[in-house]
Amino acid sequence: MTDLTQSLIDRFRVCSVTGLKVDKTADNLIKANAVVAIVCMLFGVIAAIGLVLTRWEAVHLLPVGLFYRFLTAHGLNMLIFFIVFFEMAILYFAGPVLLNSRLPAPKLGWVAFGLMVVGMVVTNGTVFTGHADVLFTSYPPLKAHPLYYLGIILFAVGALIVSFHFIATVIIAKKEGTFEGSMPLVTFGALTAAIIAVITLLHGALIYIPTLLWSMDLMPMDAQVYRLIFWALGHSAQQINVAAMVSIWYFLAAMTVGGVVINEKISRTAFVLYVLFISLASAHHLLVDPGMGPAWKVWNTSYAMYLAVLASMIHGFTVPAGIEMGQRLRGFTSGTFEWLRKAPWGDPGFSGMIFSIIIFGFFGGITGVTIGTEQINIIAHNTMRLPGHFHATVVGGTALSFMAVTYYVLPLIFQKRIAFWGLAKVQPYIFAGGLTLMAMSMTFMGVFGVPRRHWDTSFSSGAPFSVDFHPVVNLLQAGLGIGGLIAATGVLIFIAIAVVTVFFGKRIVAGDIENRVSGLPSGVLSLPKQIHEGEDMERVHLKGAPGTMILVFIFLACFVIYYFANWKILSFLWKIG
Ligand code: HEM
Ligand SMILES: [Cu+2]
Secondary structure (H helix, E strand, O other): OOHHHHHHHHHEEEOOOOOOEEEHHHHHHHHHHHHHHHHHHHHHHHHHHHHHHHHOOOOOOOOHHHHHHHHHHHHHHHHHHHHHHHHHHHHHHHHHHOOOOOOOOHHHHHHHHHHHHHHHHHHHHHHHOOOOOOOOOOOOOOOOOHHHHHHHHHHHHHHHHHHHHHHHHHHHHHHOOOOOOOOOHHHHHHHHHHHHHHHHHHHHHHHHHHHHHHHOOOOOOOHHHHHHHHHHHHHHHHHHHHHHHHHHHHHHHHHHHOOOOOOHHHHHHHHHHHHHHHHHHHHHHHOOOOOOOHHHHHHHHHHHHHHHHHHHHHHHHHHHHHHHHHHHHOOOOOOOOHHHHOOOOOOHHHHHHHHHHHHHHHHHHHHHHHHOOOOOHHHHOOEOHHHHHHHHHHHHHHHHHHHHHHHHHHHHOOOEOOOOHHHHHHHHHHHHHHHHHHHHHHHHHHHOOOEOOOOOOOOOOOOOOOOOOOOHHHHHHHHHHHHHHHHHHHHHHHHHHHHHHHHHOOEOOOOOOOOOOOOOOHHHHOOOOOOOOOHHHHHHHHHOOHHHHHHHHHHHHHHHHHHHHHHHHHHHHOOOO
16 A cells, blocks of 8 residues: 555545545544534523523513623624534535545644634633623623633634635635536535625624724724624624525435435525625614615615525525425325425434424514514614514524534534434424524514513613503513523533534444434435436426425415514504694
């Protein structure tokens, strides 16, 4: 054996399920990022329990100071640290692994990881020691200890390096011809996520470096300028989450039921729409701000934003349609919905993906477009409708898709059988059910005017005035409380499964797959046939996706009703005439 082949053997392992060649450093970086992501998720969910039990006024657990500290810790650890560490793992998976390629600069990968971990620890340190009760948006004039901003900057620099590293991997893989034809759609989606990440993180530098200087009293800071640039970071970051989530949908659809991509060009174009229009959509965070004029607001949110929404609607159709077609090719052709009834509902990778699509599309999408409308925003701004909306998008959508894909990452990357398999099968149901109850309760509390980020909406702590909310709000608070606790239980189960699997799980050995041992999801036990072109694809196009078409029209009906109901509510406020 030559030295060269030996070094190749040292560098790669071969995946026994997919046959892909896996760069060992990429493998380890996926593991490291995923583990840290889950630790941050644990911080986030502990804080969430405190928040839920406080917003449920019948319990009202935390004192005022701790409430805002927990709110900061929760938003930061969930939306920034958990999500972004997990996304780094996705980039290492969608790049080197799916492209069969080497990681161009393994050491740089570890440097970036180190920067991110240090940043995360430093920022969390200031939060947990009470030096940064500024919520994750850190709007001036609220001021945190300079280390808070420094930690975020270090974290962002690390994430920026990973994004560039991913782009470099794609270029090198192309040059070295490690994959045939055009790059896989999942990688393409991840590439758009990486490009948006670069744009986002540069905006992050643009705002956090001045804010760091301001916190050290070295320069002034204008609150409106801060909000404008912060949301170029804050909103675009959500688009990274969406692009990553949609890539996972395509991946899991293929792995679980042999989902087909009905039209590569359309799906790719939809991803590109995200890159082109997403920064403009950030304007929806400034709709009641005095600094910007109505023309700017209406143009950015009511016109340009819809082009990004269009992209999500395209994926929201092509993914379920691809699943339906995949199932029909596997023989589930009778009636309109046999494909859905006979789907692998016991595979948490599948059920998690489906719930992610439904919660994101129905609850997240519909509420988002509605409250993002310039005129309607005035009745939604800073009410509980906001956390209602984004818990549907980023939690029910993105975080749930991340959990679902973990059930494939554990066997494929960590090469372990999933622990507590019986629990794993029901985990997506528990989480999705609790979360839906919580997010709907939040949304309707908001409709009744209950503010978000508010410790005492009963105004019983000596406030100079009081507001009487409709009595149904008490019921909705219980919905928030109970739904939130169920969702938190779902997260804790997920964390327990992931941690026990990673550190104590049984390693997959030869024969496990043939013997169909427990702890392996359906797509790992037998990977469905992957269809990209040819006769099969033609056959399926002739049949179409009648079930998905029905679901699409149900969706549109809900959309229209909710949207117009909101214009109606708005008209009640207009007491002229
Ligand atoms: C079991 C899961 C979760 C529960 C029970 C939960 C619950 C809550 C509650 C009660 C609030 C406070 C709402 C308010 O008073 O305004 C909140 C805020 C928030 N949550 Fe969650 N959450 C969960 C998961 C997540 C996840 C996974 C993410 C992100 C990926 C997330 C992101 C946020 C953000 C960004 C805020 C706003 C923080 C702020 O206003 O500064 N949550 N959550
Ligand atoms: Cu936004």
